[in-house]
Amino acid sequence: MTTIRKFAHADWPTAWQIIEPILRAGDTYSFAADISENAAQQAWVELPAATFGAEDEGGQMLGTYYLKANQPGQGAHVCNCGYMVDKAARAKGVASAMCEHSQLEARRLGFRAMQYNLVVSTNTGAVRLWQQHGFAIVGTLPGAFLHPTAGYVDAYVMFKALDQ
Amino acid sequence: MTTIRKFAHADWPTAWQIIEPILRAGDTYSFAADISENAAQQAWVELPAATFGAEDEGGQMLGTYYLKANQPGQGAHVCNCGYMVDKAARAKGVASAMCEHSQLEARRLGFRAMQYNLVVSTNTGAVRLWQQHGFAIVGTLPGAFLHPTAGYVDAYVMFKALDQ
Numbered sequence: 001m002t003t004i005r006k007f008a009h010a011d012w013p014t015a016w017q018i019i020e021p022i023l024r025a026g027d028t029y030s031f032a033a034d035i036s037e038n039a040a041q042q043a044w045v046e047l048p049a050a051t052f053g054a055e056d057e058g059g060q061m062l063g064t065y066y067l068k069a070n071q072p073g074q075g076a077h078v079c080n081c082g083y084m085v086d087k088a089a090r091a092k093g094v095a096s097a098m099c100e101h102s103q104l105e106a107r108r109l110g111f112r113a114m115q116y117n118l119v120v121s122t123n124t125g126a127v128r129l130w131q132q133h134g135f136a137i138v139g140t141l142p143g144a145f146l147h148p149t150a151g152y153v154d155a156y157v158m159f160k161a162l163d164q
Numbered sequence: 165m166t167t168i169r170k171f172a173h174a175d176w177p178t179a180w181q182i183i184e185p186i187l188r189a190g191d192t193y194s195f196a197a198d199i200s201e202n203a204a205q206q207a208w209v210e211l212p213a214a215t216f217g218a219e220d221e222g223g224q225m226l227g228t229y230y231l232k233a234n235q236p237g238q239g240a241h242v243c244n245c246g247y248m249v250d251k252a253a254r255a256k257g258v259a260s261a262m263c264e265h266s267q268l269e270a271r272r273l274g275f276r277a278m279q280y281n282l283v284v285s286t287n288t289g290a291v292r293l294w295q296q297h298g299f300a301i302v303g304t305l306p307g308a309f310l311h312p313t314a315g316y317v318d319a320y321v322m323f324k325a326l327d328q
Contacts, residue, residue, distance in 0.1 A: 030239035074310045075194035075282055075319070112316075115305065117281075118239055139303015139321045141279065146238045152276075155239070157303045157321055 002097040007051035012041055014061045018086045026148050028123050054094050062089040065098045070115050079111040099133045106162055113161045120145045121154040135160045166261040171215035176205055178225045182250045190312050192287050218258050226253040229262045234279050243275040263297045270326055277325045284309045285318040299324045
């Protein structure tokens with residue numbers, strides 16, 4: 001059973017152990033692969049409207065996600081999320097649980113839609129998962145992601161309207 | 165004859181006279197419509213990799229644009245630009261001149277492609293102009309822009325590969 005709760009400042013060191021290897025691998029997110037821990041904390045926890053942690057029954061953190069407006073001003077009714085799951089906790093439904101939670105949270109905060117700006121096409125598991133959760137590929141960005149082994153690969157813009 | 169040159173710090177007050185009414189109108193860009201002058205200067209001049217001004221033969225500023233990486237890390241080979249033209253200088257080819265200049269500048273800086281993240285669908289003049297300059301609509305974001313009079317309208321993601 002995965003529980004999702006608001007991120008606390010003290011969660012960062014544990015979250016960083018999940019986040020760092022994913023950023024360093026550089027094959028799914030467009031953060032600078034050599035990003036400092038401090039800049040990562042800024043981007044994941046300080047700048048977003050909210051950050052959450054997913055944990056198991058024993059309180060072990062399994063994943064984390066952030067939620068923020070995708071644009072300011074006249075685009076601020078569309079939110080954006082990023083999700084990361086601990087490598088040791090993959091394929092256990094943690095990403096699904098966070099995706100569902102984030103949609104509820106986004107609705108609660110008044111967002112009308114959710115947009116993923118750069119879903120790497122080679123990350124087929126994520127693409128399929130977001131599709132299962134109702135997201136559509138609304139755009140394809142040709143060669144927009146430099147994959148460390150596959151080279152320049154397409155990235156998708158994925159979008160879901162949220163019922164109000 | 166429009167000349168385009170690097171933006172100087174002293175250009176800001178003139179540029180702000182062009183930029184402010186466009187931002188306050190809130191019908192083309194997703195900046196907060198009540199953005200402060202200081203925050204606008206940050207966004208237009210300080211954060212981007214480069215900012216330029218377009219001027220006429222008498223040195224009067226007609227428009228301005230910024231150029232920056234659209235994403236960090238593995239997406240940093242795709243750039244993003246924003247363009248603004250003085251209301252009094254519309255339909256004189258200033259936006260076209262800036263668009264062409266920005267592509268040359270982007271190539272010079274090593275970018276492989278240019279992406280516009282949120283082209284408001286009701287801004288038909290801009291959509292047509294970018295298409296004339298080789299940009300394709302690669303995505304449609306349903307209702308992603310809250311237009312002050314038209315309500316929620318679609319926005320386009322537009323993209324162009326830059327020859328190296």
